Amino acid sequence: EDQVTQSPEALRLQEGESSSLNCSYTVSGLRGLFWYRQDPGKGPEFLFTLYSAGEEKEKERLKATLTKKESFLHITAPKPEDSATYLCAVRTYQGGSEKLVFGKGTKLTVNP
Amino acid sequence: DAGITQSPRHKVTETGTPVTLRCHQTENHRYMYWYRQDPGHGLRLIHYSYGVKDTDKGEVSDGYSVSRSKTEDFLLTLESATSSQTSVYFCAISGLRSNQPQHFGDGTRLSIL
Numbered sequence: 034e035d036q037v038t039q040s041p042e043a044l045r046l047q048e049g050e051s052s053s054l055n056c057s058y059t060v061s062g063l064r065g066l067f068w069y070r071q072d073p074g075k076g077p078e079f080l081f082t083l084y085s086a087g088e089e090k091e092k093e094r095l096k097a098t099l100t101k102k103e104s105f106l107h108i109t110a111p112k113p114e115d116s117a118t119y120l121c122a123v124r125t126y127q128g129g130s131e132k133l134v135f136g137k138g139t140k141l142t143v144n145p
Numbered sequence: 146d147a148g149i150t151q152s153p154r155h156k157v158t159e160t161g162t163p164v165t166l167r168c169h170q171t172e173n174h175r176y177m178y179w180y181r182q183d184p185g186h187g188l189r190l191i192h193y194s195y196g197v198k199d200t201d202k203g204e205v206s207d208g209y210s211v212s213r214s215k216t217e218d219f220l221l222t223l224e225s226a227t228s229s230q231t232s233v234y235f236c237a238i239s240g241l242r243s244n245q246p247q248h249f250g251d252g253t254r255l256s257i258l
Contacts, residue, residue, distance in 0.1 A: 082246055
């Protein structure tokens, strides 16, 4: 069964304190890994797509990396406005159709 | 922001009543999806559409039906709502190629009493 596990469930950082979020996956036939940011009361906002091991993408203070079994979202010198829930999703191909399997998310709080 | 509008944004209804949620897009995207989001679970796919009148089931489709009569509109219907369907429902869209990222609306919070 396809599974996506995110850790930690929640993370509190001080402003400027860098850290990483983890997304590990067990899927048959990876066809892309996606990172989203979700603010309270809003829908997920697309951040990155990664397709192959070794690939990296960056956007402002965020950098996403991918290995064969996991992805990391590195947050460098975070600010309070980076507080959100970060979701990881993996696209797989199964039974003649593609599907997106989501993790449960990591809730990040950045204190000033 | 992707042009996705969900309506209503909030709804409270009673067990046994029919409920229809609407997703409207202005991006002319081929693929549309309905998800539900519950505490302790990741987003779970209910149904999706790959074109007008073309729909298929997701992993949690029991108790739900969908229709897509126009490219821009995707409707989710709960024929007879139950308390277990209390959730936040998200619509998503993606482009011509299925490997493009999905973009989400801001959700409908549905409470069934």
